[in-house]
Amino acid sequence: MYFPRIIQISRHRHRISYKSSLPSGEWLCGVCRQNIEIDYGAYSCDKCCDYVVHSICALGKDVCDGEDLEGVPEEDDITLGVESFDVISEGVILHFLHDHHLYLQASILYDENKFCQACVLPIFEGNIYSCIECGFILHETCAQSRRKLQHALHPHPLTLRHVNPYEYVGFTCDACDRLCGGFIYGCHLKECDFDLDIRCASISEPVDYQGHEHPLYLALNSEEQPICHVCQIK
Numbered sequence: 001m002y003f004p005r006i007i008q009i010s011r012h013r014h015r016i017s018y019k020s021s022l023p024s025g026e027w028l029c030g031v032c033r034q035n036i037e038i039d040y041g042a043y044s045c046d047k048c049c050d051y052v053v054h055s056i057c058a059l060g061k062d063v064c065d066g067e068d069l070e071g072v073p074e075e076d077d078i079t080l081g082v083e084s085f086d087v088i089s090e091g092v093i094l095h096f097l098h099d100h101h102l103y104l105q106a107s108i109l110y111d112e113n114k115f116c117q118a119c120v121l122p123i124f125e126g127n128i129y130s131c132i133e134c135g136f137i138l139h140e141t142c143a144q145s146r147r148k149l150q151h152a153l154h155p156h157p158l159t160l161r162h163v164n165p166y167e168y169v170g171f172t173c174d175a176c177d178r179l180c181g182g183f184i185y186g187c188h189l190k191e192c193d194f195d196l197d198i199r200c201a202s203i204s205e206p207v208d209y210q211g212h213e214h215p216l217y218l219a220l221n222s223e224e225q226p227i228c229h230v231c232q233i234k
Helices: none
Strands: 016-019 042-044 085-089 092-095 102-107 111-115 126-130 137-139 158-162 183-187 195-197
Touching: none
Parallel strands: none
Antiparallel strands: 016 042, 085 092, 092 102, 102 126, 126 137, 158 183, 183 195
16 A cells, blocks of 8 residues: 555666556566566566566665655666766777876786776786876776666665775775775765675676576675575675
8 A cells, every 4th residue: 555656676777666466477576586476466667568576575675765756757867978988089088087098008918016996906918098197097898887877786876986095995895795995886875875896886687607507686685695606605
């Protein structure tokens, strides 16, 4: 009775609306991936004919903020029109998190003293953007990370920012629970205090892993700590 009529969840790009029943057929929840009983109500997408979510799953705290959006105009995709850099010329960009021009180069030799300022991983073979004035380096893929992101693990949009190593020791990523540095995606709401490192933020559903025959999905309960079947570590 008190469920909101129209909501936005983190696991789907469109809004979903509550239906008291579903058409006959087999339906899988877009969050927990379990079967849905058609006579007990669910949330479904009016734009995607096959996307349905259990009511309880849709209203989980990590999936939805509970706000009823009935009558509220739907915004466009938040990731559109918010590129992280301006193209100055061919192979030259100006990233919004750095003051100098960055030049596209091909990294051939491994240098243990060179790290990407975004993901804090070493520079191996591949394309990089580097600054000739101060040694600032980004992997080409890291440089292309958008300023704003809607991630499956959080109901609010996340904004890209840089952790200043001279002001902070680091931060704990809310996905992998590791102390991280570099670029992070954070929620603009102070009460959320939610941050993802750029590597975890790049993961989207489903994940096609070559070591398993079925697609993988992010865990529904963030408090669960399952054992990894590869490294046997939580």
